[in-house]
Amino acid sequence: MTTNSISITSGFVSTYKKAVNAYFTDIFTKLPKNTQRAYVSDFNEFAIFCEQENLPGFNEVMDNNLHCIKRYVEVLCQSPLAYRTIKRRLSALSKFLGIAQLPNPITQSVYLKDFVRLSLAENEKYQLSSRQAVPLTLDLLEQINESVIPDSLLEMRDLALINLMFDALMRADEVVRVRLDHINRRDNAVLVLTSKSDQSGKGSYRYISNSTLAMIDEYVEESNFDAANSVPRNPEDPRRINSGILFRRLSNRGHALLPYDESATGKSSAVLEYSSVYRIWKRIALSANIKENITPHSGRVGGAVSLAESGATLPEMQLAGGWRSPEMPGHYGQQAAVGKGGMARLAKKRGR
Template identity: 65%
Template sequence: MTQHEETLEFRYTGNNSTLKLNTKLITPGDASSAHNFEHYYNDIFTRLPYNTQRAYISDYNEFAIFCRQSGMQGFTNDFAHNETCIKQYVDELCRSPLAYRTIKRRLSALSKFLGVAKLPNPIIRSAYLRDFIRLSLIENRKYRLSHKQAVPLTIEMLEQINNAIIPDSLLELRDIAIINLMFDALLRADELVRVCVDHISARNNTLLVISSKSDQSGQGQYRFVSSSTISMIQEYINEANLDPKTKMPRELTDLRGLHKGILFRRLTNHKTALLPFDENIPRHMANVLNYSSVYRIWQRIALRAGITDNITPHSGRVGGAVSLAEDGASLPELQLAGGWQSPEMPGHYTKQANVKRGGMAKLSAKRKR
């Protein structure tokens, strides 16, 4: 670890990437706290999962940006100062569009930082601050839940899409395969864009998800993929591996082919071929999808299928969970389907489904209301 003017630089040997921590978190000149953090980095931090490392650094740096923009000093040995600093940060977070869980995670990261640096930690020691954070987050959660959530893509809506769109181009073959795969495997957008050709097993009807928010060990999770979705993916691969000009199969060395690597990629302007991709060539990394491109795919498919609901990339995950719950799936089955480590979110979908099977729902059906 090497120290620069405003950052501590960490090199993660697993993928040779660099993470930088903004030292504005610590008052300049506080050598003891910086030494404590460096000691933790050498003995502990490098052994944490890379996703955890990245999340900690990102959360630390976001707080440093807040301090700089608000003209506040970083953490010090003054308990009252740290309490005021965090209180103002909580106010700022609760005014932002960040999700409830994201705010909780950021505060947890700051508490960890204070503990590592051996600085006064009001998040733990201040009853006033603990209650302030708790009440602020409760109000924030109520506010967020009152806003429009992701519209679930139910199994009925998925069938409407598949019946309305008969793919006649590489673009539509790719897009239809994406929608169906995200529903089957309850994928987040950031999981979808990392799917590789060899992660899908037609024999076992499975998808190996190697990068997930809930998979901190990095061992991967298996999700189910229907035979119809696998057929759509194979049709997309077959079309991608045909040269649109000669109608001949592409050579294995052709970087526009789809023989290995990232499965879903960007297309040429004519939408008839994939852009070249080689993970060893940095500029080619721009030829894979990101959240914005996945979002546009969902909007385009909804328009083509005549769906007026505002479905988004998260609609497949939510809709898959809701459809499973409505079909009577147990909580463990839901957790397995979506790769959730905690039963909290799948439990939410189960409660939502139970409403449709409750007494008022039965009465309304009986009276044909």
């Protein structure tokens, strides 16, 4: 792991390369793989933000660093990101400032501390008062699959992604890393990497249904076909899915994948980001006329709730979702049991 892992075109990392490289060499490489990936990902997001906002990034001027972080906090609080995710991203930036020995307004500025605290408190209050994401249970998934008849590569990709997230109880950051060779058709399984609960980085295998495999095959087949000339794409065409990441970005018209470069990162990468996965869920919900507030986490929660409703045991739910402890699947099982409890039976008996 080197600073080359950080996809920043501006010069504010290379300026402090010596201090950063010393930390990476002596400490960073000894951290858990998931922690390494999280730090790099969080810093890349900030670098992309600086480029989009035409900000210089960090330097030796406290006021500049304060302005960059303040603006970043404003944008993060307007996004669908969770409170804890925003806190983690700011923690990663604070860590980098310390490593590079730069002025750190996150820890040194009373003004910024209060601004961040009040902004996050307001954001959390908004999130709690807004509609919470609902589980994508099997009946809602069937409504999607029956309503959305894909007639474009975009819709084929979106349907395959959502069905895979349900089957394998996947988080957004897991599904975007699925590679073509991670899918085992013989065993109806997919290898899931970078799970939050998998500090070893070995990954876990999850189930894929035959219908989801068929959707993936249709998406790959359509990706590898040149519709403009009605011929299969050349095997060397970088828009083909021969290997590598499965779910990729599409051209503006949604009829072809963007050229894929395994080594590209940041804005040059064809790999989806969380915001793209979020838009996929909202777009599919709109197409299927689903009024409930489903988000990327709805597939994981909905898969767990559907398992509980079908009578799955806690160990079975743990295995299906890659949980290390029974706490979360137990919570979802309790959620599923509400509709079968004593009050539910009483209401049904009295016609309430």
